[in-house]
Amino acid sequence: MKKGRSFFPVLLILAIFMVSGFYSGLMGQDQPHANTPPEIYPFSNFQVPHFRHFEERRPYYGAAREYNYPDASELETVRLGFIGPLDGAHEYYTMNGQHMLQGTKLAIEEANKKGGYNGIPFELIARNDIGLWGASGDEMVALDDMGVFAVVGSIDGNNSHIAIRVALKLELPMVNTGSTDPTLTDTRIPWVVRTNPDDRQFNYAILNEIYNKREYTRVALLRANSRYARVGTREFIDGARRLGNPVTIRQVYYLGETNFDAYLENIRQADVEAVVLWGEVDEIARIVTQMRESGMEQSVFTSDKVVSDLFLELAGEHAEGVIATFPYNPDLLGEDYNRFVENYRERFGEDPNWFAVHAYDGARFLLESIEKAGLNRALIRDEITSVKQFSGITGDIILDDSWNSISPVWLAEYQDGGYTFWQYQWISNRENQQTPSDQ
Amino acid sequence: MKNKIRKPLLKIFIPSLAFVAMFFLIGAYVIDIFDDGPDAISEPRVTEEITDDAVLEDDSEATDETASHRMPIYGEWEVFTMQDGLPSNKVNTVKIDGERILVGTDQGLAVLENNEWTIYTPEDGLAHRNVLSIDVDEASGDVWIGTMNGLNRWSAGVFERFDQFNSGLANNVVYGVAADQRYTWIATTAGANRFDTYTDQWIIFNEETSPMHEPWCYGIATGGNKAYIAAWGGGVLEYNNDTGRFRVYRDPDGHFNLTLFPDDGLIHDITTDVSFDNGTLWVSTYFGLGRYDGQRWWGYLDHDTGLTSTFINAVNAKNSVAYLATDYGLNTFDGTRWVTYNTIDGSVRGETIITNGDTEKKLITDSAISHRFIWNMDIKDDVIWVATSYGLTRGVVVGYVDEMIL
Numbered sequence: 096m097k098k099g100r101s102f103f104p105v106l107l108i109l110a111i112f113m114v115s116g117f118y119s120g121l122m123g124q125d126q127p128h129a130n131t132p133p134e135i136y137p138f139s140n141f142q143v144p145h146f147r148h149f150e151e152r153r154p155y156y157g158a159a160r161e162y163n164y165p166d167a168s169e170l171e172t173v174r175l176g177f178i179g180p181l182d183g184a185h186e187y188y189t190m191n192g193q194h195m196l197q198g199t200k201l202a203i204e205e206a207n208k209k210g211g212y213n214g215i216p217f218e219l220i221a222r223n224d225i226g227l228w229g230a231s232g233d234e235m236v237a238l239d240d241m242g243v244f245a246v247v248g249s250i251d252g253n254n255s256h257i258a259i260r261v262a263l264k265l266e267l268p269m270v271n272t273g274s275t276d277p278t279l280t281d282t283r284i285p286w287v288v289r290t291n292p293d294d295r296q297f298n299y300a301i302l303n304e305i306y307n308k309r310e311y312t313r314v315a316l317l318r319a320n321s322r323y324a325r326v327g328t329r330e331f332i333d334g335a336r337r338l339g340n341p342v343t344i345r346q347v348y349y350l351g352e353t354n355f356d357a358y359l360e361n362i363r364q365a366d367v368e369a370v371v372l373w374g375e376v377d378e379i380a381r382i383v384t385q386m387r388e389s390g391m392e393q394s395v396f397t398s399d400k401v402v403s404d405l406f407l408e409l410a411g412e413h414a415e416g417v418i419a420t421f422p423y424n425p426d427l428l429g430e431d432y433n434r435f436v437e438n439y440r441e442r443f444g445e446d447p448n449w450f451a452v453h454a455y456d457g458a459r460f461l462l463e464s465i466e467k468a469g470l471n472r473a474l475i476r477d478e479i480t481s482v483k484q485f486s487g488i489t490g491d492i493i494l495d496d497s498w499n500s501i502s503p504v505w506l507a508e509y510q511d512g513g514y515t516f517w518q519y520q521w522i523s524n525r526e527n528q529q530t531p532s533d534q
Numbered sequence: 535m536k537n538k539i540r541k542p543l544l545k546i547f548i549p550s551l552a553f554v555a556m557f558f559l560i561g562a563y564v565i566d567i568f569d570d571g572p573d574a575i576s577e578p579r580v581t582e583e584i585t586d587d588a589v590l591e592d593d594s595e596a597t598d599e600t601a602s603h604r605m606p607i608y609g610e611w612e613v614f615t616m617q618d619g620l621p622s623n624k625v626n627t628v629k630i631d632g633e634r635i636l637v638g639t640d641q642g643l644a645v646l647e648n649n650e651w652t653i654y655t656p657e658d659g660l661a662h663r664n665v666l667s668i669d670v671d672e673a674s675g676d677v678w679i680g681t682m683n684g685l686n687r688w689s690a691g692v693f694e695r696f697d698q699f700n701s702g703l704a705n706n707v708v709y710g711v712a713a714d715q716r717y718t719w720i721a722t723t724a725g726a727n728r729f730d731t732y733t734d735q736w737i738i739f740n741e742e743t744s745p746m747h748e749p750w751c752y753g754i755a756t757g758g759n760k761a762y763i764a765a766w767g768g769g770v771l772e773y774n775n776d777t778g779r780f781r782v783y784r785d786p787d788g789h790f791n792l793t794l795f796p797d798d799g800l801i802h803d804i805t806t807d808v809s810f811d812n813g814t815l816w817v818s819t820y821f822g823l824g825r826y827d828g829q830r831w832w833g834y835l836d837h838d839t840g841l842t843s844t845f846i847n848a849v850n851a852k853n854s855v856a857y858l859a860t861d862y863g864l865n866t867f868d869g870t871r872w873v874t875y876n877t878i879d880g881s882v883r884g885e886t887i888i889t890n891g892d893t894e895k896k897l898i899t900d901s902a903i904s905h906r907f908i909w910n911m912d913i914k915d916d917v918i919w920v921a922t923s924y925g926l927t928r929g930v931v932v933g934y935v936d937e938m939i940l
Contacts, residue, residue, distance in 0.1 A: 128791055137789045144792035146835055148821055153845065156861045157907040158924035162624065227698060229724030232707040236662070236682045256750055257723050260766060261707055264626070264666065264682070278767060281790035282804055283820045283845065322741075497791075 129277070129295050130501040132521040135302070135334040148283070149497045152480065155285045159266040159473035165242065167470055172218035173211065175203065175461070176238035178231055178248035178258055179273070181223040187376050187405060188225060191250055191450040195273050196221055197443045198454030199247050201435070204442075206462045212470070217462065224254045235261040244465065245269065245475055247458050250450065252276030253322055259287045268476045272457030273450050275399070276326055280499035288479045288498040290457040290487070291449075294398065297420035298330035300504045300519035301371060301396045304418070306338050307522040309394075311368040313343045317358055317382065319374035320347045327398065328373045343367050348374070355382050359389060369394040376400050380409035387413045394418065402507050402514060403448060414509045421505045422449055423489040424516040432488040456487030605855055605868045607886060608875065608918050609932035611901040615925040619651030620644050625921040627910040629668040629677075635919060636677060637926055638665030643679060659693030661686050667721075671713035671731075678718055680708030685720060696729075702736025703727060704751075710764070710807070714756035717775070719763075721751035726763045728773075739763070739773075745782050746771060747803075753818070753848065757810030764805035770817055783817075783826070793822065793833065800824045801833030811851035814869075818846035818858060825856070825869065832869075840872025840889030841865055848910045857918070859908035864920060871935050877902045888935055895938060903927045 128149040133139060167173075177199050180192035200219060207216045220241055224231035231254040238246055246262065249255045250273040262269045263284045270288050271279065277295035280287065305311050314335065318324035324347075335342050344365040346358050359382075362370060370386070370393050372379050379397050386395070394416070400406070401419045410417070425432070435455060439447045447455075461479065468474035484493045495501045507514040615623050622641035629636040634647040643654040643665050654660050661684030669678050677688040684697040685708045696703050704725030712719040720727040725740035740749040747768035755762045763771040769784035785803045787794035793801060802821035809816045817824035822844045823834040836844045843862035850857045858865040863876035872889040884902025888895045904925030911920045916931035 137787070137792060138794055142794060144787075144794050145796050146793040146837070148791050148793070156843075156923075158623070158905050158922075161924060229705040229707070229722070232705055232723040233683065236664070236707065239664075239682075256748070256767070257705075257707075260723060260750060260752070261682075264709075265664075266624075278790060282767070 128495050128497060129293070129499060130299070130495070131295075132299060132303075132523075134521075134523065135299070135330075135337040137333070137337075140337065149281070149495070152496045152498070153283055153285050155473065155476060155480075157266065157473070160471060160477075162471075162473070164244075164471050167213055167215060170215055170470075173215050173465070173470065174218050174220055174241060174243045176235075176241075176243035176246035176248075177219055177221040178224045178234050178238070178246060178254075179221070180225040180250055180254075181221065183223070183225040185225070185375075187400065187403075188250060190405070191273065191448065192223075192225075194448050194451035195248070195250065195454040197439065198272075198447060198451035199458040201439060201442060201451075202455050202458035202462060205438075206459075212465060224249050224258065225251065229254075229257055231255070231258040232261050234258075235265065235267070239265045239267055243267070244470060244472055245461055247272060247454060247461060250274055251323075252279065252326060255279055256282075259284050262286050266472060266476075268461075268472055268479055270457045270461045270479065272453040276323070277330065278326060280497045283497070285480060286476055288460075288482075288494065290460060290492050290494075290500050291422050291453045292500050292502055292504050294327040295330045296501065296504045297398060298328065298334060299521065300420050300506055301331060302334040302338065303519055303521050304506060305369055305371075305394075305396065306335065306340055309369075311394075312340050313365065313367040313369075314340070315362040315365055315367040315370045315393075316342045316345045317355075317362065317370065317372055318345075318347055319378060320349050321374070324373040328371070331371060342371075348378070352378075353381060355385050356389075358382075359386055359391060362393075363389075363391060367393060369396060371395075372397040376403060376406050377409055380406055380413075383410050383417060384413045399449065407509070416508065416510070418506055418508045420519075421507045421514075421516065422453065422502070424505050424518065426516060428489060435488050452489055453487075456489055456492060460485055460487070460492070605866065605871055605873065605935040606916070606931040607873060607888070607897075607933045607935060607938075608929035609886065609899050609901070610930050611884065611899070611903055612928045613901075613904040613925050614646075614927070615904065619653075620926060621653045621655075623924045625909060625923075625926045626664070626666050627668055628912050628919040628921040628926060629670060630912045630914040630917070630919060631670045631677065636668050636670075637921070638668050638679070640664045643668075654693070659686070659695065661693075661695045661697065666707075666709055667711045669711045669713045669718075671715070671718070673715050674731075676713070676731075678711045678713050678720075680711045680720065682707055684708070685711065702729075702738055704738045704740060704749075709752050710754040712754045712756045712761070714761070717756075717761075719754045719756060719761045721754040721763060723750055725749045726751045726754060726765075726771075728761070739771075744771065744773075745780050747782070747784070752805065753807030755808045755810050758813075760810070762808040762810055762815060764808045764817065766805060767803055768805075769800050769803045770805055770808055770815070772815075783831075790821075793835065796822075796833035796835065797831060798833075799831045800826075801831075801835075806846060807848040807850075809849045809851040809856065811856075812854045814851065814854070816849045816851045816856045818849035820845050822846075823849070823856070823858060823867070834867075840867070840874060840887070840894075842874045842876065847908065850911060850913065852913045857911050857913060859910050859921075861907050863906050864903060864908050864911065868935075873935060875903055875929075877904075877906050888938055890935075903929070 179195050180188035203217045203219050211217050222234035235258050245268040247270050255274040272290050275294040277293045280289050318328050396418050399420050402421050407414050464478035468478040492502050504519045505516045507516050622639040624640045627638040637644040642663050645652045662681035664682035667680035679686040683706050687694040697706050704727050705722035707723035710721030718729045728737045750766040752766045753764035759775045761773045772781040783800045786799040801824045802819040804820045807818045815826040825832045834841050842865050843860035845861040846858050848859040856867045863874050866873045874887040884899045886897040904927045905922035907923035909921045918929045920927040
C-alpha cells in the first residue's frame with residue numbers, strides 16, 4: 096500500500112506534465128503559410144518538396160538594436176512615415192491612398208489624445224509613391240532622412256516591393272496595410288508585416304466557391320495585361336489545375352482597351368459556367384456591362400476592387416450578381432468598428448472603405464508596438480514581427496510565419512442594392528454547401 | 535464515507551490519467567516524426583574542436599601559384615569601428631582599391647589610406663550619405679559609388695553625380711555597380727543600366743526593354759564579356775555584350791515558398807547578388823546559394839550543407855572560391871568544402887568551422903569578425919575586408935583547408 100501511495104503522486108505529476116506539454120504543443124502550432132489548402136499546395140499531387148520555406152519566423156541577426164537612436168528627451172515629436180498613392184491620374188489608387196492616409200491619421204490623432212509616446216506627440220509624414228518611376232524608393236529614403244521610426248504603406252504591388260527592399264537596407268520597420276500582392280511577404284524581409292489578406296487567399300476563396308461548392312468545371316479567366324492581374328490570378332490558375340479543372344480559356348486584354356467583344360465572343364464559344372475577371376475597376380465594370388448586354392449570364396467572380404461605390408456607379412444595374420472577395424464582413428463588426436466609422440465620418444466627411452479600415456488597424460498595431468518597444472527601430476521590428484495575432488476593428492488579425500495576414504477572407508455578392516457576405520472556408524472532398532445565390 | 539468513495543476513484547483515475555498521458559506522448563512523438571519528414575532524420579556530423587591556432591601555421595610555405603587554387607583560411611581579425619575613425623558602425627560595403635580601402639557606410643564614404651581615415655559626405659559631392667555599392671574601373675582608376683539617392687563617378691578628386699533627372703539612371707536607389715572597362719553596369723531598385731563611358735550613352739533594362747520578369751535589381755557583375763543581373767523576384771539575367779541578347783535563369787519550380795529539388799536550376803528567384811569567376815556563376819539569394827558551371831546548376835541550403843544561413847546578402851567569388859555574406863556569419867565555399875567564420879557571443883573570440891561532407895572541424899580563434907551579420911566583403915591576394923552590421927573587419931590568410939585532414 097505504501098509503495099502504491101509513493102508511486103501514484105509521481106505518476107500523477109508525470110501525467111499532468113505530459114498532458115499539459117502536449118496541449119501547449121498543439122496550441123503553439125502555427126497556421127500554414129498563406130493558409131494554402133493541402134489539396135492545392137504546389138506539386139502536392141506529385142512530389143514532396145526538398146525544403147519548405149516559411150515554416151518558422153526568420154530572426155533578425157543584425158546589430159540595429161545597438162545603433163544610436165534619438166533619445167525621447169531630444170524629440171519634439173515622434174515621427175512616423177506614410178507612403179501611398181496620394182496624387183496622380185489613376186482615380187482608384189489615389190482615392191484609396193487618401194482613405195489609407197485618413198485611416199492612419201485617425202489612429203495617430205487618437206494616440207496623441209491619449210498622450211502620444213510618453214507625452215511626446217506622434218507626427219505623421221505622408222509621401223506620394225506614384226510620381227516618378229520607382230518613386231517609393233526615393234520616398235522611403237526621404238522618410239529615413241527625416242528620422243521616422245517606422246512606416247505605414249502602400250497599395251500598389253510594384254511600389255510596395257520597392258519600398259520594402261529599401262526598408263530592408265535602411266532597417267526601417269514597415270507595416271503594409273493595403274497591398275494584395277501575394278509575393279510581397281514571400282521575400283523574407285524581416286522588417287515588414289502585412290495586416291490584410293492577399294490575392295492568393297482571395298484566389299483560394301474563389302476556387303473554393305467555383306469548384307468545390309458550385310462544382311463548375313468550365314471556367315474562363317479574363318485579366319488585364321498588368322503585374323497586378325498577372326500576380327493576382329496565378330494561384331487561381333494553378334489551383335484550378337491542381338483541382339483537376341484547368342481554366343477552360345485564359346485571355347489577357349491590353350490596358351486601355353474599352354471594347355471587349357472579341358474576348359467575350361471567345362468565352363461564349365468556350366461554353367463556360369463562370370467567368371473570373373481581374374483588372375482595374377473601370378475595366379471590370381465595362382466587361383460586366385458588355386457581358387450582360389450581350390446576353391451572357393454566367394456567374395462573375397472578381398477581386399475586392401469592385402466592392403466600391405466607384406464600381407457600382409460605373410456598372411449600374413449590371414453590378415447585380417457580381418461576386419467579389421473582401422477582407423472582412425462589415426455587417427458582423429462590433430462597437431469598435433461602428434465607433435471608428437462615426438469618428439471617420441466626423442473627421443473626414445465620408446465613409447471609410449477597406450483601405451481606411453485596415454490602415455487604421457495597421458497603424459494602431461504599429462503605435463502599440465512602439466509603446467512597448469520604445470524608440471528603437473530594431474526593437475519595434477522585434478515587436479511587430481513577434482505578434483501572431485492581434486485584435487483589430489475588423490476582428491482578429493492573424494499573421495503567419497512570413498508575417499502575412501491570414502485572417503478570414505469573405506466573399507461578397509451584390510444583390511438588390513447591397514452586398515451579402517459569407518465567409519470562405521475551404522471544403523475538402525467537395526461537399527455541397529449552399530451560397531446566398533443558391534438559396 | 536467520502537474517503538471510501540475517493541480511494542477507489544483515485545485508483546481508477548490516476549492510472550487512467552497516466553495511460554492517457556502516455557498515449558498523448560506517443561501520439562505527439564509520432565506527429566513530430568511525420569511533421570519533420572524524412573529530412574529530419576540525419577546522421578550527426580563528426581565534429582572535432584581545436585583550440586590552438588598554431589595548427590594552421592604549417593601552411594605558410596605555400597607558394598603564390600598553388601595558393602591561388604587552394605581554399606584559404608582567414609584569421610588574425612582586426613576590427614574597425616567609429617572609435618577608429620569610421621563615420622558609422624553600419625558598414626554596407628567595402629572595396630579594395632590598390633593600397634587604399636573604400637568603405638561605404640550609412641553615414642558617408644570612408645577611405646583608409648596610409649593608416650588614416652578620410653570621410654566624404656554629401657557636402658563633398660557624395661550623392662547621398664548612405665553608400666550601398668562601390669566598384670573601381672581598373673583601366674581609368676575611376677571609382678563608381680552607388681548610394682540611396684544617386685550614383686557617383688569619383689574621378690580626379692571630383693564627385694560627378696548621376697540621377698534620374700540628369701541622366702538615364704533607371705532609379706536613384708543604386709544597390710549594385712560593376713565597372714568593366716568601357717561599360718559601367720548599374721543595378722537599381724527599378725531596373726538596370728549599362729553606361730557607355732566612351733559615348734556617355736545610357737541603356738535602361740527593365741521589364742519593358744528586357745526579359746526581366748521583375749525590375750527590382752539588387753546585384754550586378756561582369757565576366758567573360760557578359761553582364762549578370764540579380765533581379766529580385768526575377769532570377770538572374772545574363773547579357774552578352776557581343777550579341778546584345780539576354781539569357782534568363784529562373785527557379786524551375788517557380789514558387790517562393792518551397793525548393794522542389796535543390797539542383798534543378800537556380801535555387802530561388804529572390805536573388806540578391808551574382809559573381810562570375812573562373813567559368814562559374816555564383817548566385818546569392820535569401821533562400822540559399824546557387825552555382826552554375828555553364829552546364830548544370832547546384833543549389834545549397836543550410837540544413838544539409840556547411841552553409842551557415844540561407845539569408846545571403848552578397849556573394850563575391852575569387853580563385854574558384856565563393857565568399858558569402860550571410861546574416862549569420864561569413865562563409866567560403868569551393869564547391870566541396872565550406873568554411874564558416876563566426877563570432878562567439880559575449881566574447882572577442884571567434885570560431886572557424888571547416889565542413890567537408892559530414893565531417894566538421896572547429897577552430898577557436900583569439901580574434902573574430904566584428905559582427906556575425908555580414909553585408910559584403912572584398913578579397914585581394916591574402917587579405918579580406920568584411921563589411922558588417924557593426925563595424926569593418928580585416929583578416930589575412932593564416933592557412934589552407936587543403937592541409938587540414940578532414
